[in-house]
Amino acid sequence: MVLAGDGIGPEVTDAALRVLDVVVRRAGVAVEVTTGVIGGAAIDATGEPLPAVTLAQVDRNSPVLLGAVGGPRWAKGPRPEAGLLELRRYMGLWANLRPFEVFAGLEDQSPLKRPHGIKGLIIRELTGGAYFGEPRGRGGEGEQGWALDTMIYHRYEIERIVRLGFQYAERAAVPLTSIDKANVLESSRLWRETVEQVREDFPAVMVQHRLVDAAAMDLVIHSDQFQVVVTENLFGDILSDLAGGLVGSLGLLGSSSVSGQPGTRGLFEPVHGSAPDIAGQGLANPVGALLSLVGLMRWSWQDDALADAIEIAVKEALRSGARTRDIGGSDSTESFTQAVIKQLQT
Numbered sequence: 001m002v003l004a005g006d007g008i009g010p011e012v013t014d015a016a017l018r019v020l021d022v023v024v025r026r027a028g029v030a031v032e033v034t035t036g037v038i039g040g041a042a043i044d045a046t047g048e049p050l051p052a053v054t055l056a057q058v059d060r061n062s063p064v065l066l067g068a069v070g071g072p073r074w075a076k077g078p079r080p081e082a083g084l085l086e087l088r089r090y091m092g093l094w095a096n097l098r099p100f101e102v103f104a105g106l107e108d109q110s111p112l113k114r115p116h117g118i119k120g121l122i123i124r125e126l127t128g129g130a131y132f133g134e135p136r137g138r139g140g141e142g143e144q145g146w147a148l149d150t151m152i153y154h155r156y157e158i159e160r161i162v163r164l165g166f167q168y169a170e171r172a173a174v175p176l177t178s179i180d181k182a183n184v185l186e187s188s189r190l191w192r193e194t195v196e197q198v199r200e201d202f203p204a205v206m207v208q209h210r211l212v213d214a215a216a217m218d219l220v221i222h223s224d225q226f227q228v229v230v231t232e233n234l235f236g237d238i239l240s241d242l243a244g245g246l247v248g249s250l251g252l253l254g255s256s257s258v259s260g261q262p263g264t265r266g267l268f269e270p271v272h273g274s275a276p277d278i279a280g281q282g283l284a285n286p287v288g289a290l291l292s293l294v295g296l297m298r299w300s301w302q303d304d305a306l307a308d309a310i311e312i313a314v315k316e317a318l319r320s321g322a323r324t325r326d327i328g329g330s331d332s333t334e335s336f337t338q339a340v341i342k343q344l345q346t
């Protein structure tokens, strides 16, 4: 099912659906697409960012392609973002796979001096840490007013995400970079301990423990050293937007929010947000949404042929010069999508 959400969300999911339509028609498979509401759009319709009607739909249909949620219109009252967080928790999606790559032809859009071949995967823990820790809240008044968030991790939460990181690193025969703040945070010390435990099961995988501050610098300076990264929720959120900067635009990153085994349902969501500054103008880059659809096909449908077709068409469209404004071109969402469809038809 599709949850388009707010801002550019509907613009980019619409592009993804049109590309999906072309590939499934060509492959002769039938796909039923249903739509539901989330975020600000759901608040407008029902008063809640994740209404029961959406959850009921999620339970009947899987997997889910998401656009984006949030925007200045919903600054007061219930927050659209709460709907997305609740959906991730409801679906039990503890792992968020965020690949980044400098695409051929887009090297000039990267701020790096040597962007060629930069390609990596950030594996972000998605249902723990400061995002969900209790207690949280506000108290006091005036100068004594306070706000509290709790960053908490249980060993099992760390173990499963770290194990996934080892599996990816092992399969790609590259080192695993674990990013934490173990010089300050207790939760990071448990994180590091757990990495040391799990590595016993993966003797062939080299492990680098990195502190998040220096790792952020190194992601810029030595981007090629970060092939498979595993990190906690908040650090992963921040570092993946940094990776968007490295490849030339946040609009280029897709992601897969998953749990357990491939072949199960998940939530497939661009890394970017609702981009209120360009929403409604037909300027959004749909690549993040298209690559999220690719992630859906690989993870939930286990259909590499369909996924490859779209991924190759996107890369070829970019290589042949199709570019939205964020990556230095003048294409609209629509004309870029047409360029991808044209690639699919050749």
Ligand code: NAD
Pocket (backbone or CB within 6 Å): 008, 012, 067, 068, 069, 070, 071, 072, 081, 084, 250, 251, 252, 269, 270, 271, 272, 273, 274, 275, 276, 277, 278, 283, 284, 285, 286, 288, 326
């Ligand atoms: P943003 O990711 O929406 O935008 C950051 C910048 O990147 C903006 O200049 C925007 O124009 C640009 N950008 C992002 N995606 C683009 C695309 N596909 N094509 C072209 N340019 C693109 O981040 P923000 O402005 O900090 O947040 C706006 C809202 O989105 C907030 O309410 C935030 O909470 C929400 N948000 C939602 C998600 C999500 O739904 N997964 C993710 C991040 C932020």
Ligand code: IPM
Pocket (backbone or CB within 6 Å): 069, 070, 081, 084, 085, 237, 271, 273
């Ligand atoms: C993301 C977003 C979300 C997050 C927000 C909108 C809750 O920034 O998907 O990266 O912080 O996880």
Ligand code: MN
Pocket (backbone or CB within 6 Å): 237, 238, 241, 271
């Ligand atoms: Mn984010």
